[in-house]
Structure formats: structure tokens, C-alpha cells
Amino acid sequence: xxxxxxxxxxxxxxxxxxxxxxxxxxxxxxxxxxxxxxxxxxxxxxxxxxxxxxxxxxxxxxxxxxxxxxxxxxxxxxxxxxxxxxxxxxxxxxxxxxxxxxxxxxxxxxxxxxxxxxxxxxxxxxxxxxxxxxxxxxxxxxxxxxxxxxxxxxxxxxxxxxxxxxxxxxxxxxxxxxxxxxxxxxxxxxxxxxxxxxxxxxxxxxxxxxxxxxxxxxxxxxx
Amino acid sequence: xxxxxxxxxxxxxxxxxxxxxxxxxxxxxxxxxxxxxxxxxxxxxxxxxxxxxxxxxxxxxxxxxxxxxxxxxxxxxxxxxxxxxxxxxxxxxxxxxxxxxxxxxxxxxxxxxxxxxxxxxxxxxxxxxxxxxxxxxxxxxxxxxxxxxxxxxxxxxxxxxxxxxxxxxxxxxxxxxxxxxxxxxxxxxxxxxxxxxxxxxxxxxxxxxxxxxxxxxxxxxxxxxxxxxxxxxxxxxxxxxxxxxxxxxxxxxxxxxxxxxxxxxxxxxxxxxxxxxxxxxxxxxxxxxxxxxxxxxxxxxxxxxxxxxxxxxxxxxxxxxxxxxxxxxxxxxxx
Numbered sequence: 333x334x335x336x337x338x339x340x341x342x343x344x345x346x347x348x349x350x351x352x353x354x355x356x357x358x359x360x361x362x363x364x365x366x367x368x369x370x371x372x373x374x375x376x377x378x379x380x381x382x383x384x385x386x387x388x389x390x391x392x393x394x395x396x397x398x399x400x401x402x403x404x405x406x407x408x409x410x411x412x413x414x415x416x417x418x419x420x421x422x423x424x425x426x427x428x429x430x431x432x433x434x435x436x437x438x439x440x441x442x443x444x445x446x447x448x449x450x451x452x453x454x455x456x457x458x459x460x461x462x463x464x465x466x467x468x469x470x471x472x473x474x475x476x477x478x479x480x481x482x483x484x485x486x487x488x489x490x491x492x493x494x495x496x497x498x499x500x501x502x503x504x505x506x507x508x509x510x511x512x513x514x515x516x517x518x519x520x521x522x523x524x525x526x527x528x529x530x531x532x533x534x535x536x537x538x539x540x541x542x543x544x545x546x547x548x549x550x551x552x553x554x555x
Numbered sequence: 556x557x558x559x560x561x562x563x564x565x566x567x568x569x570x571x572x573x574x575x576x577x578x579x580x581x582x583x584x585x586x587x588x589x590x591x592x593x594x595x596x597x598x599x600x601x602x603x604x605x606x607x608x609x610x611x612x613x614x615x616x617x618x619x620x621x622x623x624x625x626x627x628x629x630x631x632x633x634x635x636x637x638x639x640x641x642x643x644x645x646x647x648x649x650x651x652x653x654x655x656x657x658x659x660x661x662x663x664x665x666x667x668x669x670x671x672x673x674x675x676x677x678x679x680x681x682x683x684x685x686x687x688x689x690x691x692x693x694x695x696x697x698x699x700x701x702x703x704x705x706x707x708x709x710x711x712x713x714x715x716x717x718x719x720x721x722x723x724x725x726x727x728x729x730x731x732x733x734x735x736x737x738x739x740x741x742x743x744x745x746x747x748x749x750x751x752x753x754x755x756x757x758x759x760x761x762x763x764x765x766x767x768x769x770x771x772x773x774x775x776x777x778x779x780x781x782x783x784x785x786x787x788x789x790x791x792x793x794x795x796x797x798x799x800x801x802x803x804x805x806x807x808x809x810x811x812x813x814x815x816x817x818x819x820x821x822x823x824x825x826x827x828x829x830x831x832x833x834x835x836x837x838x839x840x841x842x843x844x845x846x847x848x849x850x851x852x853x854x855x856x857x858x859x860x861x862x863x864x865x866x867x868x869x870x871x872x873x874x875x876x877x878x879x880x881x882x883x884x885x886x887x888x889x890x
Contacts, residue, residue, distance in 0.1 A: 503649070505653060505687050506686075506687045506688070507653075507657075507683050507684075507686045507687030507688075508687075510686060512686075516661055519665070523665075
């Protein structure tokens with residue numbers, strides 16, 4: 333069997349590492365509480381995405397300049413301190429989303445500073461590679477944002493009958509708002525992305541290795 | 556010698572999934588008849604809509620999973636029938652459809668489908684309905700009230716005897732009325748006489764295990780007698796609790812799901828007793844009118860643990876027994 337096209341596709345898709353390929357939320361379960369508990373509306377999801385962007389990208393950039401000899405047990409707390417400063421800065425753009433956004437999200441906004449993504453970034457060995465670190469953190473934030481926006485959209489539309497606070501549907505199923513629905517929805521999204529991924533890989537393999545025409549084979553065998 | 560190759564299983568029992576589910580469906584039909592007498596055709600239509608929803612969802616899931624559709628698999632029919640019977644007759648069709656879809660699409664097939672599910676699908680669907688529409692699910696129409704079939708019911712809705720007990724009051728009902736189900740409540744869960752008759756039929760057919768049901772009632776009795784919610788005697792408190800709400804219905808039709816129950820006899824005794832205790836504890840602490848649904852879901856999570864625990868208990872008793880026998884033998888030899 334031939335795998336050249338598949339290998340080329342994987343090399344290309346690896347550039348989206350963190351966004352589509354190996355999405356942190358759907359493949360590794362990082363930053364799950366923000367999706368299942370806090371992302372109950374598009375506004376909440378948008379606020380979390382802004383906070384995550386402010387938290388991860390600058391932190392990853394700064395951590396890439398930290399020397400390799402820096403003690404490992406200090407890297408995570410240091411990353412959290414930087415992340416906390418940047419999350420505080422994110423409050424300025426977030427306040428324009430809604431007046432009640434801080435009450436709506438509650439403690440989950442400051443918790444972004446100590447999310448599992450930050451610990452993962454603090455542990456990554458990208459000293460000196462500031463461009464790779466920044467792009468990687470950006471991709472991971474994009475991945476988180478994609479999941480948060482999809483989850484927030486579905487839960488707000490079906491649970492409250494609104495999109496961005498604007499009523500669009502009379503019928504609503506309040507059961508989409510509690511935490512258990514967040515877990516179930518995230519599980520279905522993880523299953524869906526894996527299925528899509530497998531279908532793409534199978535399509536590449538099949539394009540390079542088409543199935544033999546069985547009827548032709550039988551006819552040639554009989555002849 | 557001609558050898559014929561066949562797939563396992565090679566030894567067949569008289570009972571199959573079809574006969575077990577068929578027995579349950581047969582036992583649910585009288586309850587639907589009683590519901591029709593109390594609430595009219597809407598009760599039957601609710602059941603039909605629930606069953607059709609569950610069956611269509613099951614077919615779609617089987618197709619998506621690339622499996623052959625087994626028309627002898629009556630489990631979605633049972634799920635649909637149970638869901639409708641645990642809801643008020645005045646409930647909207649959308650609630651029944653949502654509960655049915657949740658039961659099949661979320662609680663059954665993602666975990667492996669029939670026989671592999673961790674959670675009882677009917678219990679999961681009902682829990683979703685309770686979480687989404689608590690006011691609608693716990694408001695009941697009066698008996699013998701004409702309920703419209705095609706439009707929403709706009710008449711007076713009342714509370715069940717469970718909510719009276721939750722508020723610390725004693726339901727102003729005759730025990731015979733409670734026994735015959737002549738009181739507002741879930742469509743099929745109030746008629747205790749019919750449920751007991753169904754229990755006798757199902758235990759005679761060996762579809763459900765009394766090793767699970769009797770300890771379940773025992774667990775309910777322990778809590779209701781030790782911690783009565785109202786100022787009545789222990790026996791009356793137990794009678795009020797067991798005849799109110801859907802505890803008995805859940806114990807007969809949902810607790811005994813073969814896919815989610817333990818296998819060993821002693822495990823089932825422990826499982827049933829714990830489920831009864833948990834159902835009453837949830838009722839006392841949360842005020843939920845259908846605690847049996849949540850108790851069953853919680854017990855489903857731990858049901859796999861009961862068999863290994865029983866194995867350990869048996870092996871411990873066996874070891875101790877062997878040690879005791881050997882000591883006695885040594886003692887008799889010395890004398």
C-alpha cells in the first residue's frame with residue numbers, strides 16, 4: 333500500500349497542531365472545566381477565549397526566553413504569575429462584551445491563569461524558539477476557542493433560545509445549561525472530531541490505494 | 556464424518572432478550588389500560604409517541620454504527636413505555652420526545668448499545684426531563700379529567716402526595732385510595748395493586764429477581780421507619796412513602812434491568828438494599844419527587860463493584876470455614 337499522500341497531508345496538517353490536529357480540549361481534556369461549566373453562552377465563550385488568548389500567547393513567548401538551567405519546579409509557578417498578570421489585562425476588552433459578563437463567568441475568568449494549558453506550556457521545551465512557542469500557543473488557543481464557541485453556541489441556542497443574548501427561538505430545553513450537558517456535548521464533539529479525522533485519513537489512503545474492481549477480477553479469473 | 560461449523564453460542568437458554576422484553580411489555584400493558592381509564596386516550600398516545608421516538612432513535616443509531624437492525628430487540632419499546640408511564644398524563648409531547656431521544660442517543664448507544672449500557676436508559680431519559688422541566692414533570696392533572704390529545708392541557712394541575720410529604724404534611728387520602736392509585740401522580744406509578752400484580756407475574760416468569768426487589772423495599776423501609784418525615788407511626792410512614800411517587804414502579808421495572816444489575820445473588824441483595832436506602836436518602840434531603848431515578852443512575856455506576864465484593868466475601872468465609880474445620884478436626888484427634 334502507498335502512503336505518500338497521507339504522509340504529505342499529515343505533515344501539512346501538523347502545522348495546525350493544537351487547533352485541529354491534537355486539539356487540547358478534545359484530544360487531551362485540557363481546560364475542560366471552562367467548556368463544561370462556564371461556556372453556557374456565546375458571550376461567556378467569547379470572554380473565555382479572550383482571557384485564554386491573553387493568558388497563553390504572551391506567557392508562552394516569555395517562557396521561551398527562560399534559560400534551560402532554570403529549575404523545573406519553578407517554571408510552572410513562574411508561568412502562572414505571568415499568566416495572572418496578562419489575565420488581569422484581559423479584563424479591559426472583556427468588559428465590552430456585556431455588563432454582567434463577570435457575574436456570569438464568576439471565578440472561571442481568573443482560573444484561566446492557572447489552567448492546565450499554562451502548566452503544559454511551562455513544561456514544553458521551546459527555549460530560544462520564541463516563534464514556535466508563540467505560534468504553538470496561538471494554535472492551542474484557537475483550538476480552545478473553536479470548542480468553546482461551538483459549545484457556547486449550541487448550549488445557548490438550545491438551552492436559552494438565544495444567540496448572543498438575542499432571542500431567536502421560542503422553544504428551549506433548559507437541560508442543555510447544567511454541567512452534565514457540557515460533559516456530554518464535549519464528549520460528542522470529541523467523538524465527532526475523531527470521526528472526521530479518520531474519514532480524512534481514510535480518504536487519502538483510498539485515493540492512493542483504490543479498491544480493486546472485484547467483478548473485473550472475477551471475469552479475468554474466469555477467462 | 557461431516558462437521559458443521561456454527562458460531563457461538565452453542566448452548567441456548569429458553570429465555571432470550573426477546574422473551575424478557577416481551578414479558579416486561581406484557582406487564583406494562585395493564586398499567587397503560589389503567590392510565591387510559593384514568594386519563595383517557597392521551598395516556599396511550601403519550602406512550603405511543605415515546606415508543607416510536609425510542610425505536611426511530613435506536614434504528615438511526617444502529618445504522619450510524621454500521622450494525623444490522625434487529626427487529627426482535629424490544630428494548631427501545633420497553634424504554635419508551637417506561638418513560639411515558641413515569642411522567643404526568645398532561646405533559647407535553649416535546650418532553651416525552653426529548654426524554655426518549657436522550658435515553659437512546661446519550662445513555663444507550665454511546666456506551667455500546669443493548670446489553671452493554673452502563674446506565675438504565677429510561678432512568679437517564681427521565682433524569683434529563685426532570686433536570687430540564689421540573690415544574691412540568693411534577694405537576695399532575697386530576698383523575699378522570701378530559702385531557703386533549705392534540706393540544707396542550709391548560710386545565711388545573713395539582714401536586715402529588717410526595718410534595719405533601721416533602722412539606723411535612725400527611726396526604727389526606729385513604730390508604731385504599733393510595734393502593735388503587737386514585738390520586739394525582741405519574742401516569743403509571745400510582746396504582747400499587749397493578750404494580751404488585753405485575754411484580755408477581757415478572758417474578759414467576761423469572762424476568763426480575765426478588766433478590767433485588769425485596770431488599771430494595773427493605774432499604775426504603777429502614778429509612779422511612781427510622782426517619783419518618785411526618786408525625787405518624789413507623790409502619791404508617793413506610794406505607795405513605797412506598798405508596799407515594801414512583802418508588803415501587805422504579806423498583807419493579809427499572810432496578811431489575813439485566814444489563815445494569817449485578818450477576819450474583821448476594822450482590823443483587825446488596826445492590827437492591829443500597830438502592831432503596833439511597834432512594835429514600837435522596838427523597839429526604841433533596842425533596843425530589845422521583846428519587847428512584849437518580850438512585851438507580853448512581854447505583855448503575857457502582858453495579859460492577861458488587862460482584863467482586865461478593866467474591867471476596869465468599870472466599871473469606873470459605874477460608875475461615877476451612878480453618879475452623881481443620882481446628883475442630885485437630886481438636887477431636889487430640890482428644
